[in-house]
Amino acid sequence: MVKLKGPLGSAEARGSFGDSAVFSSWKGRSYARSKTIPTNPKTPMQVSTRAMMAFLANQWSTLTEVQKATWNAAASNAKIPAYNQFISANLGRWSELRAPGRKDPATEAGNLPSVDTFYAEGKTAHAELAADWYDLNNAWGLLIFRSTASGFAPSRSNCIAIIPLTATGGPLYDDQGLEPATYHYNFRSFTTDGKLSANLGQVSAIVT
Helix, strand or coil: CEEEECCCCCCCCEEEECCCEEEEEECCEEEEEECCCCCCCCCHHHHHHHHHHHHHHHHHHHCCHHHHHCCHHHHHHHCCCHHHHHHHHHHHHHCCCCCCCCCCCCCCCCCCCEEEEEEEEECCCEEEEEEEEEECCCEEEEEEEEECCCCCCCCHHHEEEEEECCCCEEEEEEEECCCCEEEEEEEEEEECCCCECCCCCCEEEEEC
16 A cells, blocks of 8 residues: 655655655656665665566556556556556565566466576576576566576565566576575466466576
8 A cells, every 4th residue: 555745746756665666756756656664775675675676667668658547547547647546556466476567457367478588598697597488478577587496486585677578589588696506497477467387497697
């Protein structure tokens, strides 16, 4: 639930979403940022939340006007801009390990992408991830999970990145700032309507 302070029902609306997000405005434009926790700003859950927030903030401008309009009713009831409602509702879905949706409500429908192969190549202090796809279908994004334990279960606590899927193959993500070790990666894709795939398979990389 969004808790608001200051003027309501405009781009000046401010507030927070639980312990995860803060909504505010700058030069008349509303925006969302993750809530700072000074004691440890890089806990796994903070990394996960910020990854989803970054994805959503970047994707709002790619929504069609029809898709954006679906957020107006709930935004009006909450007395916040549609952009804030889009962020808030999808962060709520993410808190339950459910994928975001472009429209309200998310129908959890659509055809997931057809994956061929994932790749992970260890480098010095980072690992490069790539994939080949048969067809993106209705894919919107990809969740990337990492662990030093093989056969791990993907969860919000080990999700390190959420990226849009816009091509049928090639580089996915450069996982930087790693200590020397063997890292294992898993992936889950999701559609524009919030349908989440099963685990797509583990790959590993030796980082030096």
